[in-house]
Amino acid sequence: MLGFGSISEAPISALPMEIVLPEPKPLVILWWNTSLSPLGESRASSADKAYVSAYLTEIRRNLNVDIMALGEVCTEDVNDIIAAIGDPHLSFHDATHMVGRCKFDIAVLFDRRRLSLDDSGSILDSFGKTTLKVGEKLRFISSESGEYLHLFVSHWPSRLHCHEFDPKRKEIGTSLRKTLDEIRNATASQQYIVLMGDYNDDPCSASLADHLLATRDRELARTNDSFLYNPCWRWLGESEPFVHGQTIKSICGTHYYSGGARSRWFTFDQIMFSSAFLNDGPYLLNERKSMIIWSEELESRLRSPKEIFDHLPVLGVIDIKENV
Amino acid sequence: MTDFRAAFQAGQEAAIQAELARKDIDNVFSEICAQLAEVTDGKVEISRQEYEKKNPNPFVAAIIFGSKEMYSAIAARNPKAMDNKFRQIALWEQGRSGYPCKISWGGTDHTCHDRQSLEECLASLLGDAVVGEKLRGVMMLPPPQEADESTTAGPA
Numbered sequence: 001m002l003g004f005g006s007i008s009e010a011p012i013s014a015l016p017m018e019i020v021l022p023e024p025k026p027l028v029i030l031w032w033n034t035s036l037s038p039l040g041e042s043r044a045s046s047a048d049k050a051y052v053s054a055y056l057t058e059i060r061r062n063l064n065v066d067i068m069a070l071g072e073v074c075t076e077d078v079n080d081i082i083a084a085i086g087d088p089h090l091s092f093h094d095a096t097h098m099v100g101r102c103k104f105d106i107a108v109l110f111d112r113r114r115l116s117l118d119d120s121g122s123i124l125d126s127f128g129k130t131t132l133k134v135g136e137k138l139r140f141i142s143s144e145s146g147e148y149l150h151l152f153v154s155h156w157p158s159r160l161h162c163h164e165f166d167p168k169r170k171e172i173g174t175s176l177r178k179t180l181d182e183i184r185n186a187t188a189s190q191q192y193i194v195l196m197g198d199y200n201d202d203p204c205s206a207s208l209a210d211h212l213l214a215t216r217d218r219e220l221a222r223t224n225d226s227f228l229y230n231p232c233w234r235w236l237g238e239s240e241p242f243v244h245g246q247t248i249k250s251i252c253g254t255h256y257y258s259g260g261a262r263s264r265w266f267t268f269d270q271i272m273f274s275s276a277f278l279n280d281g282p283y284l285l286n287e288r289k290s291m292i293i294w295s296e297e298l299e300s301r302l303r304s305p306k307e308i309f310d311h312l313p314v315l316g317v318i319d320i321k322e323n324v
Numbered sequence: 325m326t327d328f329r330a331a332f333q334a335g336q337e338a339a340i341q342a343e344l345a346r347k348d349i350d351n352v353f354s355e356i357c358a359q360l361a362e363v364t365d366g367k368v369e370i371s372r373q374e375y376e377k378k379n380p381n382p383f384v385a386a387i388i389f390g391s392k393e394m395y396s397a398i399a400a401r402n403p404k405a406m407d408n409k410f411r412q413i414a415l416w417e418q419g420r421s422g423y424p425c426k427i428s429w430g431g432t433d434h435t436c437h438d439r440q441s442l443e444e445c446l447a448s449l450l451g452d453a454v455v456g457e458k459l460r461g462v463m464m465l466p467p468p469q470e471a472d473e474s475t476t477a478g479p480a
Contacts, residue, residue, distance in 0.1 A: 121431030126441030134435075175435050 024144060024320040026286060027114065028064055030293075031196040031269055032056075032313035033071035033155065033255075040074045040096050040105040048308055049077060051301075053084030059293065060085060063315065067140075068109040069153045071198050071311075078107040089113050093120055095136040095153070102131045106153050106197075108138060115140040115149065123152075125175045127168060132157055134175045135197065144320065145282045147192060150183055152176065154197035156207075162200075169201060173211030180228075180274075190225055190276035192283050194318075198255070198311065202267050203233045214272045225275035231287050232270035232314070239292070254292055254312045256302040271316035282321050289317035338421065345422025348439050356446060366404060367463045373399040373410050398427065398449070400458065405465035413455050430454060 034052050036044040044052075059065055070078070075096050082090060091112040095104045102124060110117070118141050123134035135154035142149060154176070162168055176195070183191050195214075201207050208214045214230035215221050221229035240250035253265030260266070269292075277285040293313040301307040353370065360368045377393040396417065399410035414429035424437045427445055430452060436442040449455055 119431075121433065124432060124434045125437070126434065126445060127437045128440045129444065131441070131444075171437065178435075179433065 024322055025064065025114075026289070027066050027142075027149075027283070027318040027320060029067045029069070029151075029194060029196065029271065029316040029318070030059065030063075030065045030313055031069045031071070031153070031198075031271060031316075033198040033269060033311035034077070035072050035308045035310055036077045037074040037096075037105060038072045040103045042074050042076060044077070044308060049080050050084070052077075053081045055295075055298070056081060057085050059313065060087065063293075065315075066111045066114050067151070069151070069196060070107050070109070071153075071155045072105050073107050074105065078109075082109065085109075091117070093117055093136075093138060095120070095122065102133055104133055104136060104155075106136050106155055108136070108151070108153060110140070114143055116143060118148070123175065123179055125168075125172055127171070130168070132162070132168060132172055134172050134179075135195075137179065147282055149283070150191060150193040152179070152193070152195045152197075154195070154199060156197070156199045156201065159200055164201075164205070169205070169207040170211045173207035177212050184225065190279065190281065191274060192276050192281070193228075193274035194271065194277075194316065195228065195273075196269075196271040196314070196316065198268050199270060200268050203230050203236060203270060208270075212272075214270075218278060221273075221275050222278035223275075228272045228274055229278055229285070230270060230272045231285070231290055232267055232272070235267045235292055235314075239294075249294075249296070251292065251294060251299065251312070254314055256299075256310055258303070258305065269311055269314045271314055273316070277318065280321075284319045284321055286317040286319045289315070291315050342421035346418075349418065349422055349425065349442065352439060352442055352446065356450075364463055367402045368400055368459055369403050370398065370400050370413075371410065372396055372416050373412075375412070400462050402462045402465045404467055405462075406468040407465050411458060411462060413458055414449055 036042070036048060036052060056068060060068065070081070073081075073096060075094055078092060078094055078096065082092060089111050090109050092110070093108045095106040095108070097104055104122060117138060119139040121137050123137060125132045125134050133155065135152045138151045138153070140149040140151065141147070156169070156172055180193060183193060199205075199208060203209065203214065203216065208230065212228065213226060214228040216230060216233035217227075218229055221227040235253065238250045238252045240248045251265060252263070253267045254269035255266040256264055257266065258264055271290065273285050277283055291314070293315055298309065298312060301309045302312070353372065356370050360370060374394050374396055377395055395415065397412040398414045398416050399412050401408050401410045414427050417426040419425060424435045425442060426433060426435045427449060428434070429449060434445045434448075436445050450459070
């Protein structure tokens with residue numbers, strides 16, 4: 001569930017003279033709430049930014065990440081991160097703009113050799129004078145298969161501003177669901193839709209489970225494309241079982257809040273997949289390799305009250321099937 | 325036994341609320357029109373209009389019969405101009421019960437759940453630079469007489 005290592009597998013050739021075509025590389029997607037600039041307001045030191053840039057560089061190199069969606073960043077952070085990574089193949093979509101009086105703090109970096117950005121936009125929900133950010137929608141075209149890949153990146157309101165049981169949270173879930181339904185109804189074929197972000201809600205929260213219809217039931221999601229499959233239900237509990245007498249590194253979430261009353265860990269950072277990823281199309285969810293990215297150093301930063309960091313990155317892996 | 329009386333009462337109550345919401349939305353658009361007429365000397369009128377969805381494939385579009393698929397848009401026109409056609413400035417969707425309603429423009433889908441949020445959203449729409457340019461273009465359209473003169477007056 002948590003780990004840090006290479007996920008690409010070398011092709012195996014049966015005979016020395018046999019020509020073996022390389023396996024298509026999986027599409028690797030990452031979400032990280034970097035904590036650098038909440039609501040797009042810069043607060044990070046140059047050391048914080050250097051740490052985030054170095055960590056992302058390492059993740060991109062070791063895990064071959066194709067899409068890196070970042071939360072709590074401003075334009076300056078995005079430019080610094082891109083400069084530090086120094087990869088000429090990276091393009092980015094800066095969604096740290098104002099929409100009316102609402103500020104987004106999301107950016108998406110992607111490998112332009114594999115994906116081209118076809119369309120993008122923002123989704124907002126308003127109640128009286130309050131405007132809530134539902135998400136940023138991006139439509140990519142895969143340069144390998146020509147398939148559309150719809151990506152919805154969200155950073156839902158903090159529970160400090162919109163509490164756990166506020167009905168607005170359910171409305172945001174419903175609003176995102178309606179947008180997905182529009183895509184689903186526009187064509188007869190199944191659509192590849194990935195949702196990810198910091199929802200400030202756990203997978204079991206009503207906003208996600210009941211209103212967005214992100215289920216833990218894989219078979220239900222596979223056979224009924226009204227549902228999304230949310231593999232992050234697996235990340236609710238401790239990552240490793242308790243063994244008496246052994247000190248085992250284990251976490252039970254992606255977000256650490258030392259003041260949590262019933263748990264200090266929350267699974268607010270999630271990646272969810274449309275039904276199509278569970279069927280026989282060109283894109284297949286690789287759930288075994290989708291994980292929380294953990295490192296001892298980042299965890300110690302999360303636990304330190306002196307640090308700004310409070311989220312771990314999460315990874316989604318999509319295998320690409322040839323000749324579909 | 326199912327309480328049909330309670331269900332009927334709930335339906336009647338919902339119908340009244342929906343009617344009020346739809347009137348509320350109509351009033352917001354009337355208010356916009358009144359205010360814009362005041363500042364533009366009646367040269368900008370905003371309204372919700374219905375349009376036919378066009379099939380991107382002209383060959384398919386040519387062989388499809390039956391009911392036309394429609395969509396709604398917020399549109400502007402200059403009633404004092406010779407060319408007084410409505411021009412779309414945003415897409416519009418309204419719930420069966422009035423609210424919520426959705427306005428889409430410039431890549432943003434904005435859902436409004438009440439009158440106040442609808443007014444704020446429409447104010448953002450009118451304050452948008454691209455929409456502002458469109459409205460400016462509508463306002464500058466020549467009136468019938470001027471347009472006639474400009475079309476009849478050619479080089480000597």
